Amino acid sequence: MSKLRFFWEQSWLLLVSSLIFGVLLAMADAALAPRIKRNETEKFTRLAGGMLPEAVRFEPVEPKIAVTASNGKTVEVEVYRGLDEQGRTAGWAFACEGGGFSDKIKLVVGVDGRFEKLAGFGVLSSNETPGFGDKITIPGGFFQKQFVGAPADKLTLVKAGRPEQIDAEIVAITGATVTSQAVVDILNTYVLAIRSALKEQGLLN
Amino acid sequence: MLSKIIVSPAPHISENLTTRRLMADVIIGLAPAVIAAGIFFRYRALAVIGVCVLSCLVSEWVCNRLRHKPNSLGDLSAVVTGLILALSLPPAVPYSIAVIGSVFAIVIVKMLFGGLGSNVFNPAMAARVFLTASFGVAMTTWKVPATVDPTMPEIKPSNVEAVTQATPLAWSKMALKGQAKAEEVNRQIREAFWGNVGGCIGETSAAALLLGGLYLLVRRTITFHIPLAVLLSTGIFALVGWLLKPQVFARPDFHLVSGGLMLGAFFIATDPVTTPLSVRGKWLFGAGVGLLVMLIRVVGEYPEGVMFSVLIMNSLTPLIDRLCHSVPAGGKPNV
Amino acid sequence: MAENQTSVGKSFLAGLWDENPVLRLILGMCPTLAVTTSLQAALTMGASVIFVLICSNLVVSAMRNLLKPHLRILMFTLTIAAFVTIADLFLKAYQPEMSAKLGPYIPLIIVNCIIICRAEACASKNGLLVSLADALGMGLGFTGALTVLAVIRELLATGQIVFTFSRSFTLIRLPDVPLFRMAGMAMPVGAFLTLGLMLGLVKLLTTKRA
Secondary structure, rough: OOHHHHHHHHHHHHHHHHHHHHHHHHHHHHHHHHHHHHHHHHHHHHHHHHHHHOOOEEEEEEOOEEOOOOOOOOEOOOEEEOOOOOOEEEEEEEEEEEOOOOOOEEEEEEEEEOOOEEEEEEEOOOOOOOHHHHHOOOOOOOHHHHOOOOOOOOEEEEEOOOOOOOOEEEOOOOOOHHHHHHHHHHHHHHHHHHHHHHHOOOOOO | OOOOOOOOOOOOOOOOOHHHHHHHHHHHHHHHHHHHHHHHHHHHHHHHHHHHHHHHHHHHHHHHHOOOOOOOOHHHHHHHHHHHHHOOOOOOOOOOHHHHHHHHHHHHHHHHHOOOOOOOOOOOHHHHHHHHHHHOOOHHHHOOOOOOOOOOOOOOOOOOOOOOOOOOOHHHHHHOOOOOHHHHHHOOOHHOOOOEEEEEEOOOOOOHHHHHHHHHOOOOOOOOOOHHHHHHHHHHHHHHOOOOOOOOOOOOHHHHHHHOOHHHHHOOOOOOOOOOOHHHHHOOOHHHHHHHHHHHHHOOOOOHHHOOOOOOHHHHHHHHHHHHHOOOOOOOOOO | OOOOOOOOHHHHHHHHOOOOOOOOOOOOOOHHHHHHOOOOHHHHHOOOOOOOHHHHHHHHHOOOOOOOOHHHHHHHHHHHHHHHHHHHHHHHOOOOHHHHHHHHHHHHHHHHHHHHHHHHHHHOOOOOHHHHHHHHHHHHHHHHHHHHHHHHHHHHOEEEEEEEEOEEEEEEOOOOOOHHOOOHHHHHHHHHHHHHHHHHHHHHHHHOOO
């Protein structure tokens, strides 16, 4: 009995304030969570909508598509079908990620309606070397431009070449080969897996 | 007719060995490389060398003035720093970048640490790393030597981010990734030895650097330990790779004559300030540089690793010195 | 516990220069080096630290007479963690770009030594008013040092100062010469160089005056 009393005397402040702070955090989270969720979807639709200008709204494809990433882990990817004003498929968009040079790179990838050509990619988050690897984040930069219209098939990275020629060969950023390779790898992994999964589901012919 | 007898402590026998003489010898040793640079890259290379030397001298003078220290231009060490920095820059480098590098080498790496003798890192190499980190494109844009194609215009593609002129080491990197054959790389050994290839201003001609290095050895400005250790360990590690997979790895003699290895072995890794003092320490230092060079060239992402290797070993120098403590005659090591 | 008779104005001014957390006490080096790649990131970090510092100083000062000495660090950490989490959620909701850019550095304010140092050295020994003044002074001193570092680094690395809300606003744009495009200044090496030179300069100024 005296032990319990000693325990309470010593720690009541800690216990009470834990409770108070817990309630405070729960309130803050409840107040801000919807806005945080909205920010995330807004960023996704802004990036995806920029790549697929005809799409007016995005609908998630059910069920989620399982993709085996290069590290052997299986991730569930939510693929969105972009619909134009007449309700036809204007394109597909999905978020994907993979290991970069210094940290994970998270991308949004857009593909055209028949899943034949890439509509480009946008960077959700990356932490690549300033001045080199972070050139992948420049919208409309020479690196991103190479993907707009490139075949939605296996891409290869080359060190030197003609970036203005849109084909399956992607010219690396000088000084950032690892980052460039990472982007190409992410696209190769996800685009091919999602294409075959969509075909299986009968959403593509 | 001595009117006074002077009492002075030992040493009584002094040699006529001053910093100024040492540095003058290094400058003479670098002369063949400078001449080779003039032949291969014409006035552009000489202009870069001039800009680097001049801005090193000016920065040293300004630093001494600000710190109220006596003028130290006379020891010629700033000239050597400027020369080595310039020789390790690409020939097409903009002059302003050369100036930034020189100021960085002298002000940040040398004078802020206390001037000649107190700097931890080799100033020229530390500056080159900063430039590589800051100006990736300018620092990896190579020009074909004028002797190969005098009409060759400066490389100014519409998109500089994508195009680089391949140096022998870039070829070697491509061979490692299966994009070229090792034979094609080995065919460049002869040209790389004489210097008729793309690369840094003063690193292309192994012959000129070897000549200057031998001069330094003959003059006893440097001892043979570090250069020999660097070349030996680079050669041995390259040999291991070549014996294992000759179709992927270039021959050891290719690795010896290409890139900045000769310049590094004779002129950079022998900098008396930032390298170990004892003979055993020098062997260790040189072997470490060679190992790191081969690791970076073969495993790393950069085609060349001399500057990183020298800097990493520079940072280990105090530890090596402690490891190789010499025992005073008749006593125990004073650790 | 006897109240220390520290004046409010004095404890406010101390944080700005004489006991500036970054430049004199060398505290909070992790965010100082990591987030000063851009002015906007530095200001966001500074504002978050000011917010957490004020809240934790006030709470700690209010409960200072109830603290059990051997449990006090636990209490400090709990208080700080709660307010840092609130700041993090707030940034995620209203400054999503900055929150993504600062990444783990906002949650890491929990282990920022400035805040626990002020709780231990000031708030747990002084009244509410002094603690508040101390939090404001320290927070502003921290933000000021970060601002100077960030302006230097962002200008030398990119040649411009950009603020990004939902769109980007360029405040300053310098000519496109290599001196203002040193990507190395945006890397960790640039942070160490700039901070080192700044500390040297401060030392020079203070020793001359003394």
